[in-house]
Amino acid sequence: MTSMTPDTLTVQDFNQRGAATAPNRKFYGETLLELARQDPRIVCLTADLTLPTETDLFRDALPERFLQVGIAEANMIGIAGGMARSGEIPFVHSFCVFATRRCYDQIAMQVAYPRLNVKIVGVIPGLTTLLGVSHQAIDDIALMRALPNMTVIEPSCPAAVPAAVRAAAAHDGPVYLRLKRADGTEAALAPWERLLSIGKVRMVRPPGEGLLLACGMMVEQALRAADLLAAEGIAVGVVDVPTLKPLDPRIAAMAEGMRAVVTCENHSIIGGLGSAVAEQLMEAGVRTGFGRVGVRDVFAEGGTTPYLFARYGLDAAAIAQAYREARGRGSV
Amino acid sequence: MSGGAERQPALRIRDPRELAEIALQLRRKVIELVAPTGQGYVQQGLGAADLFAVLYFAELRLDPADPDWPARDRLLLSTAHNTAIFYATLAQRGLVPAAEIGDYCKDGSPFEVNASERVGTVIEATCGSLGQGLSVAIGMALAARRRGDASRIYVILGDGELQEGQVWEAALLAGSLGLDNLCLLIDDNRMQVEGHVDGVVKLEPIAGKFASFGWAQEVVDGHDIPGLLGALDRARAPSARPTCLVVRTLAGKGVPMLEGILAHNLKLPTDVATAAMAALSNAGDVP
Numbered sequence: 001m002t003s004m005t006p007d008t009l010t011v012q013d014f015n016q017r018g019a020a021t022a023p024n025r026k027f028y029g030e031t032l033l034e035l036a037r038q039d040p041r042i043v044c045l046t047a048d049l050t051l052p053t054e055t056d057l058f059r060d061a062l063p064e065r066f067l068q069v070g071i072a073e074a075n076m077i078g079i080a081g082g083m084a085r086s087g088e089i090p091f092v093h094s095f096c097v098f099a100t101r102r103c104y105d106q107i108a109m110q111v112a113y114p115r116l117n118v119k120i121v122g123v124i125p126g127l128t129t130l131l132g133v134s135h136q137a138i139d140d141i142a143l144m145r146a147l148p149n150m151t152v153i154e155p156s157c158p159a160a161v162p163a164a165v166r167a168a169a170a171h172d173g174p175v176y177l178r179l180k181r182a183d184g185t186e187a188a189l190a191p192w193e194r195l196l197s198i199g200k201v202r203m204v205r206p207p208g209e210g211l212l213l214a215c216g217m218m219v220e221q222a223l224r225a226a227d228l229l230a231a232e233g234i235a236v237g238v239v240d241v242p243t244l245k246p247l248d249p250r251i252a253a254m255a256e257g258m259r260a261v262v263t264c265e266n267h268s269i270i271g272g273l274g275s276a277v278a279e280q281l282m283e284a285g286v287r288t289g290f291g292r293v294g295v296r297d298v299f300a301e302g303g304t305t306p307y308l309f310a311r312y313g314l315d316a317a318a319i320a321q322a323y324r325e326a327r328g329r330g331s332v
Numbered sequence: 333m334s335g336g337a338e339r340q341p342a343l344r345i346r347d348p349r350e351l352a353e354i355a356l357q358l359r360r361k362v363i364e365l366v367a368p369t370g371q372g373y374v375q376q377g378l379g380a381a382d383l384f385a386v387l388y389f390a391e392l393r394l395d396p397a398d399p400d401w402p403a404r405d406r407l408l409l410s411t412a413h414n415t416a417i418f419y420a421t422l423a424q425r426g427l428v429p430a431a432e433i434g435d436y437c438k439d440g441s442p443f444e445v446n447a448s449e450r451v452g453t454v455i456e457a458t459c460g461s462l463g464q465g466l467s468v469a470i471g472m473a474l475a476a477r478r479r480g481d482a483s484r485i486y487v488i489l490g491d492g493e494l495q496e497g498q499v500w501e502a503a504l505l506a507g508s509l510g511l512d513n514l515c516l517l518i519d520d521n522r523m524q525v526e527g528h529v530d531g532v533v534k535l536e537p538i539a540g541k542f543a544s545f546g547w548a549q550e551v552v553d554g555h556d557i558p559g560l561l562g563a564l565d566r567a568r569a570p571s572a573r574p575t576c577l578v579v580r581t582l583a584g585k586g587v588p589m590l591e592g593i594l595a596h597n598l599k600l601p602t603d604v605a606t607a608a609m610a611a612l613s614n615a616g617d618v619p
Contacts, residue, residue, distance in 0.1 A: 043478075067474065070508075072501035075467045079505075081457065082471020086479075087402075090471075106498070109461045110468055114449060 027161040028121070028179055029054030032091060033061055035169045042169070043083055045069055046093045047076050053093035053123055054181070074103040080118045081110030089117045089169070096122030096137030096178055104143055111174045112147040119168050120144075121177045125154065125216055126266030127295065127312055128180060132302030137178075138295045141215075142271025144176040145245045151175045151198060152244040156219035158182035163196035164242065171198055180217050185305075187220050201241045201248040208235025210289070210327060211255060212319060214264035215241045215273050218293070221309070222264045224316035229323060236323060247276045252284035260289030260326035264319050269294035289330025291322040343425075345389045348557040354424065355385040355557075359586045360612045361420035367605035371437040371445060374598045374608075375590065377417035379521045379554070379581035380488075384421040386560045387486065387517075396426035399454050403481045406456045406472055410465025411490040411519060412447045419443055419451075427454045463496025465489060466516060470506050473514040473574075484568065488517045491578075492524030495533050500545075506574045507546025514574040515567045516547075520554070521581045523594040542576040554581035587611045 036042040036058060043065045044058040050068065059066045069076045073094055080090035092099065099122040100107070111118045122140060129135050144152045151171055155164035161179060168175040195202070204219065205226055214222035222238045229236050239254065241247070255261045261281070263274035274292030281290065295312055309315040313322075345351055358381045366372035388394075392405040409418055416436070423430040428443075428451060435441035442450035446460035457468045469487035476483035493499065506514055518538060522529050529535055539549040548571055552563045560579070567575035584590030587608045590598075600608075 064478070069505055070501075072498075072505065074464075074498045075470075075501035075505060078464050078467025078498070078502070079471035079474070082468040082473075083475045084471075085457065085468070086472050086475030088475055088478075105461055106464060106467070109458060110464060113458055 025158075025182065026054040026057060027158040027182055028123075028165060029057040031162040031165040033057045035166065036062055036065065039089065039169070041087060041089045043067065043088045043090050044093070045076050045080055045090055047071055047073050047098070049094055052095070052181075053121065055093055073098045074106045077103045077106035077118075077120075078110050081114070081116055084111075084116035084118050085114070089119070091119045091121055093121045093123075095124045095135055096140045097124070097135055098122075100137065100140040100143050100176065107144075107174075108147055112149045115149045115173050117172060117174070119175045119177060121179065123179045123181055125178050125180050127300050127303075127308035127314065128217075128266070128305045130302045130304065133299045136300055138268045138300070139271065140176070140178065141244050141265070141267050141273070142275070145271065145276065149174055150245060152178070153196070153198065153242055154178040154216040154244060155196065155242050156214075156216060156240050157186050159186075159194070160196065160242065163194055167196045167198050178216065187223075196242050198243050199246045199248055200243065201239050201251060201254075203237060204240050205236075205238035207237030207254070207258070210234075210236040210258050210260040210262070210323060210330075211239055212236055212262050212264055212323065213239045213241050213251065213273065213277055215244060216266050218264040218266050218314065221314065221316045222319055225264075225319035225323065228316060228320040234323070234327070241273060244273060244276060247280060249280070251277060252280050252286050255281055255286050255288055258288050259330040260291065260323060262291040262293060262319065262323045262326050264293045264314075266314060267294055269296055289326040289328065291326035293319050293322045343389050346561065348561070351385050351389060351557050352382070354389055355381040356586070356612065356615055358385055358417060358420045358424060360609060361424070362416040363587075363600070363605055363608045363612065365416045365420060365433065365436045366600050367602065367609075369437050370600045372416040372600075373414050373445075373596075374416065374600050375523065375583035375593060375595055376411070376414045376519070376521060377420075378587060378590065379583045379585050380414060380417050380519050381586065382555050382557055383488075383517065383519065383560065383579055383581065384417050386557060386564070388421050388425045390561060391564050392486065393484075394425070394427065399427060399452065402479075403483055405484045405486065406469070408456045408459060408465045408469050408485070408487040409447060410459045410462065410487055411493060412458070412460035413445060414490075414519070415443070415445060415447050418447055422454055428452065462490070462493045463498040466499055466502040466506070469514060469516075470502055470509075470511065473506075473511045474509070476513055477511070484513050484515060486515045486517060488519055490524070491518055491520040491522060491535055491538065492529050492532070494518070494535055494538065503542060503545045503547070510546075510572040511574045512571050515564070516542075516574065516576045518576065518578045519581055520578050521583045523583050523596055525596045528594055539576065539578045546573060547576045548573045549576040549578065551578045551580065554579040555585060586615065
């Protein structure tokens with residue numbers, strides 16, 4: 001019989017760290033602890049989600065700088081504001097949806113307006129959980145992007161997380177960090193994942209007639225979509241956009257002359273990457289076929305990620321199809 | 333206590349007569365600030381004048397020459413609209429320029445109806461979205477504890493503000509953490525936008541609620557200056573518990589024709605302002 005401990009009895013989805021599939025590394029947790037050892041101002045707050053946010057490493061190593069606030073995200077944000085005003089650098093943690101939507105006014109008034117050095121870290125982005133609509137953050141990028149002074153970062157894969165955390169810590173001001181924990185299904189590492197500069201995109205596949213712009217785990221889907229299109233003789237580049245805000249102003253120049261541009265995000269098509277890119281292209285007068293891949297203004301449901309990505313049109317096949325349609329609208 | 337405490341140049345006025353005289357001056361200033369535009373919160377300001385006088389002239393360790401002194405005590409006004417009395421007090425204490433608060437509520441002035449940090453760091457956090465001040469105060473209390481300095485954190489909430497759920501998240505945690513460098517003052521004037529709090533959502537027993545959350549608590553007459561001094565002394569004593577003082581204040585206190593009128597947004601026509609100023613000027617010897 002299986003020995004009965006909290007670890008063995010925890011539902012795999014909740015921690016998204018299946019022992020059989022996930023690597024043992026805690027990409028976020030290890031990096032945060034490393035940074036905290038270097039900078040005594042860093043403190044760590046969590047709202048009853050220590051293990052899922054990988055902050056158990058911090059808790060165990062630096063307990064005097066760790067605060068468990070209980071299930072109270074609004075309070076956590078206010079406390080972080082008070083700590084930041086006292087010279088500390090709080091990293092606050094929850095699921096993406098609770099770290100943003102649930103405490104939006106608190107973030108606006110106690111973090112963003114005073115431009116405090118608070119880092120809001122969320123896990124479970126978009127449609128990546130069995131837990132269902134209550135736990136799916138499909139508007140967090142839009143919400144955080146709308147706040148003055150806020151920087152929004154979503155690294156493309158676990159290997160890119162350490163660079164994202166370092167960039168967030170080095171930035172003097174509020175940051176929302178949108179993370180997807182490793183579950184062992186991610187594609188192999190690529191060298192470009194080790195760098196991240198706030199406000200800069202990275203070309204991860206050279207441009208052809210068009211471009212796919214993606215953030216977070218959609219970078220991997222976009223690369224697969226580019227393969228599908230290449231098999232049809234359509235060459236498209238893939239650009240990783242790890243900073244949703246500030247958005248790299250060079251995107252317009254990259255899009256100029258392209259037959260089509262398609263944005264790819266694990267988020268609503270309203271207010272996130274697709275909206276941000278459209279705003280920039282329109283203001284720059286760039287004319288190109290344009291499409292957005294994302295959650296199409298609906299609430300979803302709980303399920304496995306591959307199922308949800310197929311069902312809600314976020315997978316590589318959906319991206320390839322969106323590109324075909326967009327190039328039909330573009331000028332040859 | 334760390335070395336920071338010795339540096340403190342606070343006035344520490346303990347004479348109730350002297351504090352009452354300051355409170356009277358602050359009440360006059362409330363009328364003076366609000367009268368030109370009729371904008372501002374008169375009833376709350378008059379009601380809280382004794383509390384503000386005691387806090388800023390007897391209790392808080394502050395340095396007007398160095399408002400950013402890291403080991404200072406901090407006061408957060410979560411009811412950030414109660415600015416006529418707040419600015420009057422800050423000016424009287426030398427923490428903001430007295431000449432500038434005359435621009436109160438005028439376009440372009442940092443002295444807005446809702447206090448924001450545009451005024452400077454003496455506004456320790458921008459509140460006004462009710463329910464948030466206690467959480468920020470907890471963050472400051474924890475940071476002070478981590479620094480090992482003697483800073484105490486004071487936060488004023490309105491009684492109506494207790495209807496915000498975040499207050500109770502914060503109250504639960506502060507009790508759980510035993511933050512005895514935290515002092516919550518509830519400006520209990522029984523008034524909110526829609527009138528008497530009991531007509532909106534009943535709050536009593538306020539002190540009992542905080543007691544059950546692990547706080548030391550007292551109900552204090554907000555116009556009994558020796559009583560306020562004593563309660564703050566007891567709150568300062570080490571106890572491993574945060575303190576909640578339920579400060580019973582009378583809206584409009586000091587101007588007989590305004591006392592007890594529960595008008596959250598009181599208009600102040602010129603004739604009323606003149607009569608109020610006359611009443612305060614005639615107050616003469618305060619007991």
